[in-house]
Amino acid sequence: MIQEPVVQEPAARQGGRQRDPATDSAIIEAVLDMVAAGATLTGLSLVAIAKQAGVSRNSVYRRWKTKDELYLDVLATINEPRPAPDGAGTREDLAAVLRTLADRVVDVRASSVLRALNAEAATFPRLHRRYFEEIVAPRREAMTAVLRRGVERGELRDDVDLDLVAELLVSPLLARMASGSTDHLDPVRDTRRIVDLVLRGAGAPDDDA
Amino acid sequence: MIQEPVVQEPAARQGGRQRDPATDSAIIEAVLDMVAAGATLTGLSLVAIAKQAGVSRNSVYRRWKTKDELYLDVLATINEPRPAPDGAGTREDLAAVLRTLADRVVDVRASSVLRALNAEAATFPRLHRRYFEEIVAPRREAMTAVLRRGVERGELRDDVDLDLVAELLVSPLLARMASGSTDHLDPVRDTRRIVDLVLRGAGAPDDDA
Amino acid sequence: MIQEPVVQEPAARQGGRQRDPATDSAIIEAVLDMVAAGATLTGLSLVAIAKQAGVSRNSVYRRWKTKDELYLDVLATINEPRPAPDGAGTREDLAAVLRTLADRVVDVRASSVLRALNAEAATFPRLHRRYFEEIVAPRREAMTAVLRRGVERGELRDDVDLDLVAELLVSPLLARMASGSTDHLDPVRDTRRIVDLVLRGAGAPDDDA
């Protein structure tokens, strides 16, 4: 799991001043703020981050050798695991799974980081892989599980491509995250509307025959 | 329209060597290639672009004072207008409109630029606005027109939010563009499948009542 | 001799527009003015000279391939030969020879060029050699001739080093040229005073024994 930051504990501890934990978070906050303000992952430098955090360069470099490692810890901050939906019904379960995503999309700093990460995946392969393993994959599995159960329950057609359905459900939120048009998004209402429309379809009933 | 590049024609022409048009395109190609290779809009420098284009710095700065202006011309390159769908039927028209988008998504260089532009919208507001006016808005109108006609024809329900339907149709492609997972996308097949699923819905028929 | 400029006559003259002789002198004047204004020989560029002369770069490069060649022609402009003194008397002859030098020292443009040339002798060896052969050597010979005649006539001691006497006579003017403190120099009066003092000496008569 990503939960545990990789800030290296210095080996043997026999004396000396302690690291200020406030510095750790000040730096990570600085990254989140700057990225949310439009900075690029590549464009950010440890120096600039230090300045924004009100901390000496030294204090940043002491903790992370590279931006890559720092960003791993930043990414860990974003992931906020949720319990699996309770299985009340397919419609509600889908909405619940989507909510997890929608909440992150609405969080400006989180969505900014993820948007930046997508745009620069090639530059940060390790970071991008981690993003997939820790954030994307679990959600996808949760979604798939709900969909499969929906078919079993007879609440979903059994002749549809579930992967496509999942993509259809998730994409509106992802697209908003990608474009940054996150303002008018109401996590509760909009996830509900998306689920409804995907389940019901937009075509006229006759048209289905 | 964006079609006409803004490369400034120097005022009065009475003598002097002519600008090499090959240089213009070499520079724009360089930008497209570098962005497709993972570069950031902010991260690119006119110097690096010149190097990649095999052109002197001077020749770049002579044409564009800022990256912003250069990118405007790059963006113009991407926009490839398509005729409106012929109106054979809602299903076919929707697929046709989506195709325009899907083709751009599949084009690595185009989608890379747009992905980068989305990620750095804050840094290039003028560019982003232009992107909306010239590329996004026309497609959206085309899509809306088709949908409205579908309702009039009775091929679409009249109780659905057409904006949401449009978003549902478009988002899978946008999301792929955003994440760069563009490899397995088949413009013809996949647009068809998306349209079908959105029209028909994924829910079991009984469930609709 | 330096008198004949080395401006290359274009080989065969078969037709086409004629060179504008005004351009030649405009360029040389430009050099003189710029050097007098403080420019360095190395620091001047043909481009800057063209601009100052109000002439296209082309027109300069067509005439002189290098600064070196151009400066040779500039130097030729400075040398203004004078007839040998008439031999009325040593005192008058010395003053006459010094006058030639003093007049050049007073000419701001000439002295500026020579001062610059001295400072950058290492960079323009050919030019510096030419300067010696064409300007310095003739004057020195003239001076030596007058001094030798003075000894023969019994107007000068026969136990002094004539080279040193010559140096003593010439140096005040050269030093002024070198330092640029040329303002308060009156060629007629000051050469006279220098000659008088050198002949007579500053020591009290008794002191000589």
Added chain:
Amino acid sequence: MIQEPVVQEPAARQGGRQRDPATDSAIIEAVLDMVAAGATLTGLSLVAIAKQAGVSRNSVYRRWKTKDELYLDVLATINEPRPAPDGAGTREDLAAVLRTLADRVVDVRASSVLRALNAEAATFPRLHRRYFEEIVAPRREAMTAVLRRGVERGELRDDVDLDLVAELLVSPLLARMASGSTDHLDPVRDTRRIVDLVLRGAGAPDDDA
């Protein structure tokens, strides 16, 4: 006095790495060497100096914002004050004062810098003024004092222009410095000969009447 270089001490010293004093002198040495090798004051760039000194550009710019300021410190290096002559006799005192100058003339680096400075006085007015105040003026006063005392003692005529005598004494050395023909100069012997000749005069004794 000029003795104290103007390398700016950053105001408050509370921390940070110390400047390497070896870097200071390496840079100044570089300037002296390059000017002695024929470089122009204007032509030198802080970049070239840094390269020659084997130091990063940064380290130069950190110390001096402009060439002007750097050259002030270079000039300070050249000035080497001497005690006033002891007053044994006018002849000896004059020789002693001239020696100070002759030694500087013989020092290739010092004379190169001063020659360059004279040639480019217009470009570096502040530097040139300083040169006068710190180097020229004191020597001139020393010289004048000796001469005046010579008159009082009856060792010099009382009807000569002492300023002219001073100029006559000093100019041969200055002229050599200006022309760079410094090789065959023997400070001890030549100053002596100059003083002797100026005191005694070159004219035949009868000629004075």
Added chain:
DNA sequence: AGTTAAACGAGACGGTACGTCTGGTCTTATT
């Protein structure tokens, strides 16, 4: 309490890239 060791801010340092400017060459249109 004194010693030791590390955290911390400040800033020197070498290196690299950027955008500007200029120099000399080449090309085009005009005279």
Added chain:
DNA sequence: AATAAGACCAGACGTACCGTCTCGTTTAACT
């Protein structure tokens, strides 16, 4: 063919960072 205008490449210059390093200072653990 000479000229003016200007595109073009090459390279230097001064600036701005970046990441490393070395200081002097402060804080905490361990004698």
